[in-house]
Amino acid sequence: xxxxxxxxxxxxxxxxxxxxxxxxxxxxxxxxxxxxxxxxxxxxxxxxxxxxxxxxxxxxxxxxxxxxxxxxxxxxxxxxxxxxxxxxxxxxxxxxxxxxxxxxxxxxxxxxxxxxxxxxxxxxxxxxxxxxxxxxxxxxxxxxxxxxxxxxxxxxxxxxxxxxxxxxxxxxxxxxxxxxxxxxxxxxxxxxxxxxxxxxxxxxxxxxxxxxxxxxxxxxxxxxxxxxxxxxxxxxxxxxxxxxxxxxxxxxxxxxxxxxxxxxxxxxxxxxxxxxxxxxxxxxxxxxxxxxxxxxxxxxxxxxxxxxxxxxxxxxxxxxxxxxxxxxxxxxxxxxxxxxxxxxxxxxxxxxxxxxxxxxxxxxxxxxxxxx
Ligand code: SAH
Ligand code: SF4
Numbered sequence: 008x009x010x011x012x013x014x015x016x017x018x019x020x021x022x023x024x025x026x027x028x029x030x031x032x033x034x035x036x037x038x039x040x041x042x043x044x045x046x047x048x049x050x051x052x053x054x055x056x057x058x059x060x061x062x063x064x065x066x067x068x069x070x071x072x073x074x075x076x077x078x079x080x081x082x083x084x085x086x087x088x089x090x091x092x093x094x095x096x097x098x099x100x101x102x103x104x105x106x107x108x109x110x111x112x113x114x115x116x117x118x119x120x121x122x123x124x125x126x127x128x129x130x131x132x133x134x135x136x137x138x139x140x141x142x143x144x145x146x147x148x149x150x151x152x153x154x155x156x157x158x159x160x161x162x163x164x165x166x167x168x169x170x171x172x173x174x175x176x177x178x179x180x181x182x183x184x185x186x187x188x189x190x191x192x193x194x195x196x197x198x199x200x201x202x203x204x205x206x207x208x209x210x211x212x213x214x215x216x217x218x219x220x221x222x223x224x225x226x227x228x229x230x231x232x233x234x235x236x237x238x239x240x241x242x243x244x245x246x247x248x249x250x251x252x253x254x255x256x257x258x259x260x261x262x263x264x265x266x267x268x269x270x271x272x273x274x275x276x277x278x279x280x281x282x283x284x285x286x287x288x289x290x291x292x293x294x295x296x297x298x299x300x301x302x303x304x305x306x307x308x309x310x311x312x313x314x315x316x317x318x319x320x321x322x323x324x325x326x327x328x329x330x331x332x333x334x335x336x337x338x339x340x341x342x343x344x345x346x347x348x349x350x351x352x353x354x355x356x357x358x359x360x361x362x363x364x365x366x367x368x369x370x371x372x373x374x375x376x377x378x379x
Contacts, residue, residue, distance in 0.1 A: 009068045012041055013139035013146060016184040017191065027062045035190050041069050042142075042191040045150030071143045072097075087147070091116050091140060095133045097169050099144040101152065101161070107198075108152075109163040112144045114179060115170025120204045120239050122224075124269050126304045127169045135175040141182035144168075145192060163198045167222070172201050173209035183217045196220070196260035202267065207243040210251040218258040222265040222297070223248065227275050228283035236275065245287070252292050263293045263330075270317050271301050272310035281323035289327055296324050296331040 015023060021034040036055060040046045047069035049060045072089035075096060079085045083103040088096050095116035102109045118125070119132035145164060152160040164186055166172040172179050179201070185191045186199050201213065202222040210221070225245075227233035233240040240248075252264045266288070270276045288294055298321055301311040312320075317333060324331040 009066060011070045011137075011139045012037070012067050013069060013071070013142045014137055014181075016138075016181040017188050018184075019181060023067075027059070027066065029059055029062075033059060037063075038188070038190045042146065042185065042188075045146065045153070047071070070139070071147050072140060074147070085148075085152070087144075089144070089147075091134075091136065093133075097136065097140075097144075099148060099168060101148050107163050108161045109165060110145060110148050110161045111165050111168050112141060113168030113170055114141060114166055114172040114175045118170045119174060120171050120237065122204060122226075122237050124226075124236065124271055124301055124307055124309055126307070129304075129306050135178055136170070138178045138181045138185075141178060142185050145186060149192065159193075161192070162194060163200075164194060165200045165202060165222075167200070167202045171204055171206070173203045173206040173213065176209055176212065180213075180217050183219060187217075187219070200265070204237050204239050205243070205248045205251075206239070207247050207251045210248075210255050214255045214258045218255070218260060220261050220265070221252070221255055221259060222267055223252060224269070225266040225284075226269050228280050228287050232275060236271075249288065249292050252294075256293060263295050266294050266296050267299055268296055269299045269301050270312035270320065272312045272316075274309065276312040276316050276320055278319055278323050281320045285324065285327040285329065289329070294329065296321075296329055298331060298333045300334065 010023065012020060012023070017034065017038050020038050021031045024031070024034040024037065033055070037052065040052045040055070046052055049055070049063045049067075052060060055063075072091065075088040075090050077085065077087050085101040087099045087101075089099065091097055097113040097116055099113060100111040102111065113136065115135050116133035117130050118127045120128055121131075122128040145161065149159070149161050154160075166179070183199060183201070186194045187196060196219050198220070200220040200222050202224060203210065204224045213219075213221075224237065225233070226236050227240075227245075230240060230244050233245055256262060256264065268275070268284075284296075298317055300317060301309060303309065303311055321331045321333060
């Protein structure tokens with residue numbers, strides 16, 4: 008079977024080219040054609056030797072993900088649904104802003120962490136995406152949206168789509184490297200964010216292998232509540248998680264961790280919870296908070312906190328000197344969302360039917376970060 012070149016970071020592509028008897032600079036040229044120009048047809052790669060083009064045509068492909076649908080919101084937010092086989096689909100969302108373009112990327116079909124408030128978690132885990140499937144989301148979006156003038160469109164990537172990126176670590180790291188590579192997308196480490204529900208060991212590993220900006224989905228100020236909302240917390244607990252955050256910051260491109268906090272009516276949103284959070288993190292972890300209005304879905308049995316409660320909660324953090332933002336909604340008219348997206352469990356029967364249903368009903372209200 009032909010190798011998909013989207014699966015390789017530059018180092019991997021170099022090794023692959025060596026198996027074809029080609030030197031590193033050829034791999035660089037090829038990498039640039041694929042990621043910078045969006046080219047998938049080897050014959051169009053005009054400065055590659057004809058003999059190499061011939062070898063590539065026999066051994067490799069540049070294969071994106073089959074697109075199921077594209078929705079563009081009135082505010083320019085664009086949502087794509089991609090088919091990843093066996094009845095599974097993943098979503099990618101582009102969020103344009105005045106000074107930048109952000110892409111929200113998925114790392115898994117489904118998710119095994121099973122957070123109470125997350126529709127992806129409720130669907131269960133289907134499978135990890137490959138490096139190529141993660142990169143394909145950026146490859147597609149960047150080249151789909153790039154204007155004729157050739158200016159880059161996406162300068163910010165957040166791993167906040169479907170899935171827990173650190174549970175797909177092996178595929179994630181080469182994908183991040185391709186995003187960062189000057190011969191690839193050339194994104195700044197500060198503008199590639201891994202969002203995690205808090206896998207302590209993997210946070211330490213990421214710190215060594217590929218430190219990018221880190222967002223941690225905290226959602227609770229104590230273990231009893233976090234164990235309930237984010238079941239993975241039972242393994243290491245909040246203390247160990249915060250220690251890992253502090254260690255991470257020694258190598259991180261930013262000098263703070265972003266704590267995400269999904270505001271759930273009557274569950275984790277009182278001012279007492281906010282004070283408990285302050286006691287937990289103040290003077291211990293340099294951080295910012297991002298309060299996320301919960302996007303309800305029927306099976307969750309949870310409700311979004313009223314606006315006033317979110318404001319009161321945010322005030323407690325702000326009064327304590329912690330920078331806090333509240334996410335605002337974008338793309339309401341197309342049901343676009345970063346954070347709790349489409350996907351399907353492994354049932355292989357009626358795959359076509361279920362994809363059709365998904366096309367018709369993606370149940371999420373959109374959220375994007377509101378910057379101060
Ligand atoms: N698995 C990773 C990244 C994907 S989820 C993580 O948990 O961090 C991205 C963000 O969306 C997380 O902060 C998550 O808590 C949030 N999220 C999940 N479900 C949500 C919902 N129903 N409403 C609002 N935010 C949600
Ligand atoms: Fe998985 Fe993140 Fe959803 Fe939790 S919030 S179930 S970790 S995708």
